[in-house]
Amino acid sequence: MYRRPTGQMVIEDFVLPFEGKLDANNRWVKLAKIIPWEQIENEYADLFPSNTGTVAKPLRMALGALIIKERCGYTDRETVEQITENPYLQYFIGLEKYQIEPPFDPSLMVHFRKRLDQKIIKKINELICQSEKHKDPKDKDPKDKDPGNPSGSGNFEVWKPEVNKGKLLLDATCAPADIRYPTDLSLLNEAREKTEKMIDTLYNQELGLARKPRTYRKRARKDYLKFARQRKPHVKAIRKAIGKQLGYLRRNLGTIDFLLKRDGHGNLSARQSRELETIRILYAQQREMYQTRTHRIDDRIVSISQPHVRPIVRGKARAETEFGAKVAISMVDGYAFIDHLSWDSFNESLGLKQAVEDYKKRYGHYPEAVLADQLYRTRENLSFCRKHGIRLSGPPLGRPPLDSRREKQFAHQDMRERNAVEGGFGVCKRRYGLARIMARLKETAESVIALQFLVMNLEHRLRLLFCHFICAILKTYKDQNYTVYAVI
Incomplete structure (x- = not known):
């Protein structure tokens, strides 16, 4: 459910618990005037077609919190804390008066990013940039009076060829993602460790097995550390280490398939299920490159947690x-x-x-x-x-x-x-x-x-507003016949 606000507030209506008013020249106040909140409201309201359920946070709060985070480089939790402490930030996200309590939980920042996806942000960017667009009146088609116009309108348009400008x-x-530099061996070692945890989750004593399936995790860990401690390993040593990790991973995947077929096994979490599918693709790619002795493959997986x-x-x-x-x-x-x-x-x-x-x-x-x-x-x-x-x-x-x-x-x-x-x-x-x-x-x-x-x-728009302000002052001095010395 989404409830539209009754009207967009202005700075004079913001109520403080102590005497005083907010400064109209504050950067966050100026930034709030640039953003066309009302024009974006319809795009955001369409994301909530149902009229039932919990009332969603307003657009200004969602978009404003995301802008504060990216502009200042905060984390989600730090963003909420800064908004709670700063009345200017509370005005920027659309609160009508200062409040001590946090306006929302930091976990909602993830939902804000999902709702305001790339397409909606691009539309907002277009609206902000279009408001700065200035049209030259000389480029408009001139209209002159034509006394001999039989239609009686008295006007006719003179056709003017289109001129390229700008x-x-x-x-x-x-835009690099926050991942560890991916090497084939480190990816296989990470996949092996994750599959070992999956086997621990799936194994249950009620499965009727004589003993828990072996994983050889100590030996696999020892082989990986033996290679990782080498400063400049030879090509043959790299290939040998990759082959060993592929063998351990193949055995673990076979054990997982065996446990999944038996009744009464444990349940993998949603995250483990997604990682299992990614590990299967990773194993197939690494095995193909190992067998063909190549280092290139289509749609190569370089991160298990971020397979995209x-x-x-x-x-x-x-x-x-x-x-x-x-x-x-x-x-x-x-x-x-x-x-x-x-x-x-x-x-x-x-x-x-x-x-x-x-x-x-x-x-x-x-x-x-x-x-x-x-x-x-x-x-x-x-x-x-x-x-x-x-x-x-x-x-x-x-x-x-x-x-x-x-x-x-x-x-x-x-x-x-x-x-x-x-x-x-x-x-x-x-x-x-x-x-x-x-x-x-x-x-x-x-x-x-x-x-x-x-x-x-x-x-960039804020800097242009400052430049327009300086130009207006210089023009005023010029009209009053003052000599102005400016250092730019």
Whole structure:
């Protein structure tokens, strides 16, 4: 059940237990004015079609708590404690007056992330970025009076060809998950230990067995530690250790299947059941790579607790391979939009056409230029951009001309402007946690990634509001014929 609030409150209506009022210039108060709470309300209310049951938390409380967490880098428990102690944070999440009790339990943060999934967060991001969009009145079709118009309206529209404006920045990055660096041997050892616990859970003395099935756990642990203590093991030693762990794991899986077929066995928990299916896939993949002497396989499992995580080969100097979700974004005037998010690796150059069409849908016209790296300069993308009068950054295909000074100047300028999207990735990773996604579930991790770009856009919007304020002050001084000296 979901009960709509009677109306969105303003700062003057917030009641404090002591005399005084909240500061209207506080950052959280300004941030609350930027977010279109009422426009998002319908999307959130549709998640609760039933009119029965416990009343759900309002949208402002759910989204506001998630924004506070990602903006400040708190944990779920710390977020609730900060909200309980700070009246500005309580106003930000929509409380009408200050209260000493926590507004909700920290466990509800997981449900907030599930309800506000990636699609809803992307819609919210669009609404926030569209409110900053300014249209130039010169671009509108002029309407002049026509005295000879037989329709009697007196107006006619002068057709004006569409002009490309603005620049679209494209790039992709990886959002690494919070997992241990996966090696084949460590994964097999973890799977073996989990299967041993499953055997302990399934075994029951009432099964009618003479003794408990053997697992050889002490010997398997000894073999693993013997290899793990080697500083630089040889290739043959690695292969031999993997073969031993595969044998132990095969025996454990056979024992589990044997116990599951007998009546009266113990019951595995829901988490153990999910991990058992993941371990079966992991064993099949590791066995195939061991037999074929390869190190590549499709949909490779790199984490038993997070089986959706995949290796993403980036070829960077710091880490050639990262483990997480790959995100392709487009950036316009400092605002970032997620074009595609996937846990499997993909070619981001295939999304150039869709990114350009989304740009036209947002702003009503195609961009003047698309700034991207060399990977996007395929013949198909070049043909598409040439068809719509869009300049794609980078040198043209084929032999360079004799006098390529103009092309070099364009390429250098494009490279300087494209640093904005690289800097956006750096800020999002260092400041908002994109460098390590702590959420463990697939849907909640996707929600966290979308929220981090949303918070980065909100911070950019706050900086623009400050710039508009400074420009208004400078304009006032200029109108009063004062000499203004500004250091920027």
